[in-house]
Amino acid sequence: MKPAPFAYRPATSLADAQRALAADADAKLSAGNQSLGPMLNLRLARPGALIDIAGLAELRAVTDSGGAVRIGAGFTHAEIEDGEAPDPTLGWLRAAAGAIAHRAVRNRGTLGGSLAHADPAADWVIVMAGLGANLVLAGTNGERVVPADAFVTGPFETVLRADEMIVAVEIAKPSPGARWGYWKYTRQVGEFAKASATVLDDPAAGRQRCALGALGGAPVVLADGAGLIEGRVDPDGAVRAALAGRVADPQLHVVALRRALAAAKQAEAAQ
Amino acid sequence: MSTAITLDINGRTVAGEAEPRTHLADFLREELLLTGTHLGCEQGVCGACTVFVDGRPVRACLTLAHACDGQSVRTVEGFDDDALMARLRDAFKTHHGLQCGFCTPGMLATAYDIVRRLPQADTARIRRELSGNLCRCTGYHGIVAAIEAVLAEGPPPAALVPTAHRSRMPREAPADVPAPERTAAVADGPASVLKPFAAYPAADALTGEATLARSITIDAPCEAVWAMVENPKTIAAAIPGAHLDALGEDGTLRGHLEVALGPMRARFAGVGAMRLDPAGRQGELRGEGQDRLSRTGLAAALAFTLAPREDGGTQLSFTATYALNGPLAQFGRPALVAAAADRILEEAIASIARRARGEEAAPAPRRLGGFALLVGIVRDAFARALRGRRP
Numbered sequence: 149m150k151p152a153p154f155a156y157r158p159a160t161s162l163a164d165a166q167r168a169l170a171a172d173a174d175a176k177l178s179a180g181n182q183s184l185g186p187m188l189n190l191r192l193a194r195p196g197a198l199i200d201i202a203g204l205a206e207l208r209a210v211t212d213s214g215g216a217v218r219i220g221a222g223f224t225h226a227e228i229e230d231g232e233a234p235d236p237t238l239g240w241l242r243a244a245a246g247a248i249a250h251r252a253v254r255n256r257g258t259l260g261g262s263l264a265h266a267d268p269a270a271d272w273v274i275v276m277a278g279l280g281a282n283l284v285l286a287g288t289n290g291e292r293v294v295p296a297d298a299f300v301t302g303p304f305e306t307v308l309r310a311d312e313m314i315v316a317v318e319i320a321k322p323s324p325g326a327r328w329g330y331w332k333y334t335r336q337v338g339e340f341a342k343a344s345a346t347v348l349d350d351p352a353a354g355r356q357r358c359a360l361g362a363l364g365g366a367p368v369v370l371a372d373g374a375g376l377i378e379g380r381v382d383p384d385g386a387v388r389a390a391l392a393g394r395v396a397d398p399q400l401h402v403v404a405l406r407r408a409l410a411a412a413k414q415a416e417a418a419q
Numbered sequence: 420m421s422t423a424i425t426l427d428i429n430g431r432t433v434a435g436e437a438e439p440r441t442h443l444a445d446f447l448r449e450e451l452l453l454t455g456t457h458l459g460c461e462q463g464v465c466g467a468c469t470v471f472v473d474g475r476p477v478r479a480c481l482t483l484a485h486a487c488d489g490q491s492v493r494t495v496e497g498f499d500d501d502a503l504m505a506r507l508r509d510a511f512k513t514h515h516g517l518q519c520g521f522c523t524p525g526m527l528a529t530a531y532d533i534v535r536r537l538p539q540a541d542t543a544r545i546r547r548e549l550s551g552n553l554c555r556c557t558g559y560h561g562i563v564a565a566i567e568a569v570l571a572e573g574p575p576p577a578a579l580v581p582t583a584h585r586s587r588m589p590r591e592a593p594a595d596v597p598a599p600e601r602t603a604a605v606a607d608g609p610a611s612v613l614k615p616f617a618a619y620p621a622a623d624a625l626t627g628e629a630t631l632a633r634s635i636t637i638d639a640p641c642e643a644v645w646a647m648v649e650n651p652k653t654i655a656a657a658i659p660g661a662h663l664d665a666l667g668e669d670g671t672l673r674g675h676l677e678v679a680l681g682p683m684r685a686r687f688a689g690v691g692a693m694r695l696d697p698a699g700r701q702g703e704l705r706g707e708g709q710d711r712l713s714r715t716g717l718a719a720a721l722a723f724t725l726a727p728r729e730d731g732g733t734q735l736s737f738t739a740t741y742a743l744n745g746p747l748a749q750f751g752r753p754a755l756v757a758a759a760a761d762r763i764l765e766e767a768i769a770s771i772a773r774r775a776r777g778e779e780a781a782p783a784p785r786r787l788g789g790f791a792l793l794v795g796i797v798r799d800a801f802a803r804a805l806r807g808r809r810p
Contacts, residue, residue: 186464191713192746193681202486252528253481268755337550364756
């Protein structure tokens, strides 16, 4: 099995990658190639060129602005899992990274690549939406910042324009006392989730969010996160109302939210 | 076109040539005859091809040879003098950690990584870490026992350790590696024979099936919508990318459709048949098709009903049952199909409503953001055929 022929262009810098991307409508960015790779091998995707952005120094930059940290999109899941990339959430990213696929995949797959691939069941898609993170997109016309929960528009489809790429993820530092829960249902370890949910409980920062993932398209941030976290709103009803007409049987998502709520409740507060 | 790459393989500097599309496992096996790296699924699932790149285990089938230019690769053949790997090999033998041996090179690579990275791993953790390597013989028990035994007896330190991340900035400006001339688009196979309705499998006869049910409001009178449904040509025209190639008697039809979903493209060509009940404003559609390039097959059965609404509109309800087989089925999870279906439906329904109201239909989008599977569903849903056009 071999992919259909394509040209290979190792980018030497971010600007070089952007130029190459803008110049070739049939080109595709590749970082770890862990999600695109199977599609290439099966010839479901047949791009004319791959622009390899793995290892670009600009995609491994870290900027701490005090309240938030920008993490370069080029870090691998394994680097996040191992703490070699910063985790402003005090461990929540590390735990999520460690549950992505398998170690051999995590060693090459990247944060930005997974987000841009936009498999609706991918871990970073729901985790970043649940955290209320922002994605920093860069194109030929400069940078723009998009909320992670508005990034995915459908299965494998995003707001990325043809000349844009994800360069960083911006994550707010949680307040002392903040808690987090993430739960996903997979039938086998490492496969894509059939349902997932996150709970961010950071009342001091005014951020109490509950989000659902693995919905086939964009993740959903539930309307009354505070009510769910504080037990005033029934998770079952909230999930069924939010997914009405979208998911035939939301039972798995109800369970995912209940378990994420329980995980957040049991979690040690961030210090 | 092959171009030169230079790698450190098992401690030796190796210069070779590889096409851009050649993955590391093929390069190792075909160019260097290092056939200890096994290829199972070639889509990142089975783990048989696991090798070390810069000291980290990776999938050699999902790693391009060119992406490893200047890096260090270690395969199962490269551990002759490695005390930890020797210990693991002995333990695999003692604990019956292999039978046919196909998964063993990948298992040893993962086992090596577990031992050096997670010296405190218990049985559950070992099993979780091994989940990316499939074995069809041993039931895993012997493999887990071998790793536990090595951990318990205090393994020798690992000689192979991950190297610090190095930015893959080329030392000199890299040459683009151009793609070879691409062959023309693959033609559809020999046209399938149009078959009568009863010759297609019904919903309950489709194996491995999934179901998609929707009830949608169409902003147009029921009679006008039904008139469109009765004419497959008008329905096909309303579905972006769909095209009817042939319309036989008794509701048989042939068509095709190309769809794009993210980076994936598929072109389904197929045949089908419909059976209408004008009095009950309902119908059934059955069909089958194939995306020849990815060798993905699709069979579907659909039942729909139209009902007038009090507000003058039409309620369309349908249940589509479909079965996918082949490569696309790997990515055709029902939740994705449903989401993609809804996007196509939204466009198609809007177009149907405009046409049923006699308004000029907007031009169909040049590229349909949908799923190939979908194609089949929608085709069977409204149309009776399809055909699409890629930009």
